[in-house]
Amino acid sequence: MYRNTKNVPFYILGKGSFAQLGDLVDARRAAVAGPAVFFVDHFFRGRELEGxxxxxxxxxxxxxxxxxxxxTEQIDDFAAATRAHDxxxxxxxxxxxxxATLDVGKAVANMLTNPGQAADYQGWDLVKNPAPHKIGVxxxxxxxxxCSxxxxxxxxxxxxxxxxxxxxxxxxxxxxxxxxxRTVPRDQYFYTGMDTYMHCIESLRGSYRNVIVDALAQKAVDMCEEIFLSDDMMAEENLEKMMIASYLxxxxxxxxxxxxxxxxxxxVVLHTHHGIANCYALSVLGEFYPEDYPKYARMIERQGVNLPKGLCANLSDDQLKALVASSVVHEKPLTNALGPDFRKILTDEKVISLFKAM
Ligand code: NAD
Ligand code: ZN
Known part of the structure; x- marks a missing residue:
């Protein structure tokens, strides 16, 4: 069976395009009677963007x-607040x-038209009823x-x-x-930007492939390397390049x-945020990514980004066990990378040694 692939149908791209958000929302007001609901990252509270x-x-x-x-609890609370409002x-x-905020918008919208709790829909194709219209910024x-x-x-x-x-x-x-x-802290900009790089190298080095996905991933990888090997990853032209790389x-x-x-x-175990957690992971996975690891090492050094050592130095045996369990449970990606016998390579001892090396 071939997969029927959906893309986001509309996008506006460009510096200053935030000014057009009102037009997009007005078009929706004309189409549907309900309110517009905005989920905004707390960083922007009291800042210019709020106004x-x-x-x-x-x-x-x-x-x-x-x-x-x-x-999931946070999503249920937001969905309840949205319903209570109107x-x-x-x-x-x-x-x-x-x-995080983009995911909150998606999840809450799903819960406005589907019964039960957010936890009921974690998995593949469990959401049944179409959600209200959504705009991601x-x-x-x-x-x-x-766009995922x-x-x-x-x-x-x-x-x-x-x-x-x-x-x-x-x-x-x-x-x-x-x-x-523009206001993103530099380390955060690197950690999250590198998430694109990681998604794409993992896809390109895996065994589940297709030509369109490879083309998009390769372009995004090239753009990340241009950005993070340049003098300043946050230079004006790089902000736009990074936004496009993320989209691709x-x-x-x-x-x-x-x-x-x-x-x-x-x-799951240490509540490490996604972007920085990826950087910790790749920092010990050079043997699995021999082509990409050296580039990653050059990029993080070039941008002067911090990744403090010793993240898993003082963990209990129970914590280490939990780390192993919550990693090797991801059978599909690990099979994509290492084949169905991935546990022969990623034994408990091996995985623990990776975490301890971080
Ligand atoms: P984030 O959304 O968690 O934000 C990180 C920090 O950056 C926060 O403190 C936030 O306040 C701040 N921030 C955001 N924009 C800012 C700005 N313009 N100026 C100043 N500060 C700003 O970080 P992220 O790395 O973008 O997202 C991580 C989340 O995305 C995780 O929850 C992860 O699971 C999820 N994720 C989802 C997908 C998907 O396909 N849905 C893919 C990868 C990761
Ligand atoms: Zn990711």
């Missing part, structure tokens, strides 16, 4: 605390922020969350980090304004390899 939100009477603005990565469906859900480039078909959520009860993988989860419209990323990388997303499972272990 530029095209909100009208009856709309709802909810700030997303991204200190920690989104949880019992009609929103004319559009607008999410403005990094991967990234303010941090790299995750590809703006998932929204990744931590689920404390099940001890997992898993998305609502579904075509319904995807945005209907993107507004890509590189200006919005997001479209090619799907089949990751060894980096993301190891990174997921760190996020």
């Amino acid at each position: 530029r939100l095209p909100k009208k009477d009856g709309d709802l603005v909810l700030f997303v605390d991204t200190t920690n990565e989104p949880t 019992n009609r469906l929103p004319c559009t859900v607008v999410a403005i922020g990094g991967g 990234p303010t941090l480039s790299g995750t590809g969350a703006e 078909r998932t929204c990744v959520l931590l689920n404390a009860k099940r001890g997992i980090k898993l998305g609502m993988n579904s075509d319904i989860t995807m945005y209907d419209q993107l507004l890509l304004d590189p200006e919005l990323t 990388g997001g479209m090619s997303a799907g089949n990751v390899g060894v980096i993301h499972p190891i990174s997921a272990g760190l996020s």
Whole structure:
């Protein structure tokens, strides 16, 4: 069976394009009676961008605390707050922020038209009813969350980090304004930008491949290398290049390899954020990525980014066991990278030694 692949149908790209958000929202107001609901990363509370939100009477603005990565409980709370505000469906859900906030917008929208709790929809193609219209506005480039078909959520009860993988989860419209990323702290810009690089090298070095995905991934990798090997990854032209690389990388997303499972272990057990967790993972996976690791090492050095050593130096045996379990559980990507016998390579001892080397 061949896969029927969906892309985000509309996008606006360009410096200053945030000014057009009002037009996009107005078109939705004309089409549907409900309010516009804005999910905005808490960084922007009280800043200039808050004043530029095209909100009208009856709309709802909810700030997303991204200190920690989104949880299923947080989604249920946001969905309840949205319903309590107005019992009609929103004319559009607008999410403005990094991967975490973009994922919150997607997940809450799914919960407005599907019964039960967010945790019920973690998995593949479990979302049944179409969600309200959604507009994604990234303010941090790299995750590809703006155009992927998932929204990744931590689920404390099940001890997992898993998305609502579904075509319904995807945005209907993107507004890509590189200006919005200017205020991102430098280390964060690197960690998240490198998420694109990781998705794409994992895809390119894996065994599940197709020509379109390879072309997108290769282009995104080339762009990341241009950005992170330049003098200043945050130079004006690089902000736009990074936003495009994230978009291309997001479209090619799907089949990751060894980096993301190891990174997921760190996020589940130690609550390490996704971007930096990926960097820790690749920093010890040189043997699996012999072509890419040296480039990564040059890029992080060139940009003067910090990755403090000793992340897993003082962990208990139970924590190490949990790290192994929450990494090797990702069978599909590990099979993509290492074949069905990946546990012969990634034995418990081997995985523990990787974590200890971080
Ligand atoms: P993030 O959204 O967690 O934000 C990181 C930090 O950057 C936060 O403190 C935030 O306040 C700040 N920030 C964001 N934009 C800013 C700006 N313009 N100026 C200043 N500060 C800003 O980071 P991220 O790396 O973009 O996203 C990580 C999340 O994305 C994780 O939850 C991960 O699971 C998820 N993710 C999703 C997908 C997907 O396909 N859906 C793919 C990869 C990762
Ligand atoms: Zn990722």
